[in-house]
Amino acid sequence: MYEKYGDYSDETFSELYDYLPIYSQRDDISFYVEWANRINRDVLELGCGTGRVSIPIVYTGVNVIALDYSMPMLKKLESKLEQEEWDISDRLSVIRGDMTNFRLNKKFSLIILPFRPFQHLISVDDQLNCLKSVRDHLTQDGYFIFDLFNPNPDRLLTPAFGSVVDVPRFEMADGRMLTRTSRVLTSHWKEKWNEYEFLYEIEELNGKIKKITQKTSMRYFSVEELELLLDMAGLKIIELYGDFDSSPYEQNSPEEIYITGLK
Ligand SMILES: C[S@@+](CC[C@H](N)C(=O)[O-])C[C@H]1O[C@@H](n2cnc3c(N)ncnc32)[C@H](O)[C@@H]1O
Structure with missing residues (x-):
C-alpha cells in the first residue's frame, strides 16, 4: 500500500x-x-x-x-x-x-x-x-x-535497487551531522510507481546517533x-x-x- x-x-x-x-x-x-x-x-x-x-x-x-x-x-x-x-x-x-x-x-x-x-x-x-x-x-x-x-526506467525495472548514500555526511547549521541513505523498497511496474525508503542518521551534539526513516511513493x-x-x-x-x-x-x-x- x-x-x-x-x-x-x-x-x-x-x-x-x-x-x-x-x-x-x-x-x-x-x-x-x-x-x-x-x-x-x-x-x-x-x-x-x-x-x-x-x-x-x-x-x-x-x-x-x-x-x-x-x-x-x-x-x-x-x-x-x-x-x-x-x-x-x-x-x-x-x-x-x-x-x-x-x-x-x-x-x-x-x-x-x-x-x-x-x-x-x-x-x-x-x-x-x-x-x-x-x-x-x-x-x-x-x-x-x-x-x-x-x-529513469531502469529504476522501475530493477526491483532490488540497492541502497545509495544520496546525501553524504554533512554538518547542519545547528552543528549536528546528517547522512541520508535511500533505496527502492518495492517496485510496481504495472501501476508505474516505486516505494522509496530514506534513512536519516543524525549525529547529535553529544555524539548520540538518532535514526529515522521516511517511506514515500512516487508515480512515474x-x-x-x-x-x-x-x-x-x-x-x-x-x-x-x-x-x-x-x-x-x-x-x-x-x-x-x-x-x-x-x-
Ligand atoms: C517534496 S515536498 C515539496 C514541498 C515544496 N513544494 C517544495 O518545493 O519544497 C512535497 C509536499 O507535498 C505535500 N503533499 C503531498 N500530498 C499532498 C496532498 N494530497 N495535498 C496537499 N499536499 C500534499 C507534502 O505534505 C509535502 O509537503
Missing part, C-alpha cells in the same frame, strides 16, 4: 527538510519566482511544504496562498515566518488542505505545484481530482505550472500520459520544458516542467 500524502507526517523530517542540500540547493526557485512576477497576481501554491518556494515569492511583493496536507511541514513554515527578518505573514496565507480536493472560492492567474508533489498521487482518481480542482480555480487565461522528474509518468490526464481534466499543455532554464523538453532532460492552462 502506498503513502497517500507522500509521508510527511514526521516532525523530525520537516525539521531536516530545509537543511538537506538536495532540497535547499535545488535550482527551481528563480524559475517560479520569475513566473510569479511575470503574472504579478496572487499565487496559489499547492504542496507548499515548508515554504521553500512561497517565501522567496512573497519577498518579491507577490501574495501567496500556500496549501499543504502535512501539519509538521506547515508548522515548520509558520515557525520560519516568525523568524523572518520582515513581517511577511500578512502576504502569505497558509491553508491545510488536500490538493486532490480543495475549494477556495477564488480563481487564480497562477497556480504552482513545485518539486514533484503530483508524483505522490498514485491513483488515477487522485491525479484527476487534483487536476480538476486546479481547473476549477484557474482563470480563463491563467497558468498551472508543475514539475516532475523525467523518469510519461509525457503522453500527462497530456491525456490534463485533457480529461479540461487542461492543455502550453509549453513543456526539460529544465529550469526553460530549455525545451528532450529525451534526456532531467525534468518535465509543464506550463498548462484551460483548454
Whole structure:
C-alpha cells in the first residue's frame, strides 16, 4: 500500500527538510519566482511544504496562498515566518488542505505545484481530482505550472535497487551531522510507481546517533500520459520544458516542467 500524502507526517523530517542540500540547493526557485512576477497576481501554491518556494515569492511583493496536507511541514513554515527578518505573514496565507480536493472560492492567474508533489498521487482518481480542482480555480487565461522528474526506467525495472548514500555526511547549521541513505523498497511496474525508503542518521551534539526513516511513493509518468490526464481534466499543455532554464523538453532532460492552462 502506498503513502497517500507522500509521508510527511514526521516532525523530525520537516525539521531536516530545509537543511538537506538536495532540497535547499535545488535550482527551481528563480524559475517560479520569475513566473510569479511575470503574472504579478496572487499565487496559489499547492504542496507548499515548508515554504521553500512561497517565501522567496512573497519577498518579491507577490501574495501567496500556500496549501499543504502535512501539519509538521506547515508548522515548520509558520515557525520560519516568525523568524523572518520582515513581517511577511500578512502576504502569505497558509491553508491545510488536500490538493486532490480543495475549494477556495477564488480563481487564480497562477497556480504552482513545485518539486514533484503530483508524483505522490498514485491513483488515477487522485491525479484527476487534483487536476480538476486546479481547473476549477484557474482563470480563463491563467497558468498551472508543475514539475516532475523525467523518469529513469531502469529504476522501475530493477526491483532490488540497492541502497545509495544520496546525501553524504554533512554538518547542519545547528552543528549536528546528517547522512541520508535511500533505496527502492518495492517496485510496481504495472501501476508505474516505486516505494522509496530514506534513512536519516543524525549525529547529535553529544555524539548520540538518532535514526529515522521516511517511506514515500512516487508515480512515474510519461509525457503522453500527462497530456491525456490534463485533457480529461479540461487542461492543455502550453509549453513543456526539460529544465529550469526553460530549455525545451528532450529525451534526456532531467525534468518535465509543464506550463498548462484551460483548454
Ligand atoms: C517534496 S515536498 C515539496 C514541498 C515544496 N513544494 C517544495 O518545493 O519544497 C512535497 C509536499 O507535498 C505535500 N503533499 C503531498 N500530498 C499532498 C496532498 N494530497 N495535498 C496537499 N499536499 C500534499 C507534502 O505534505 C509535502 O509537503
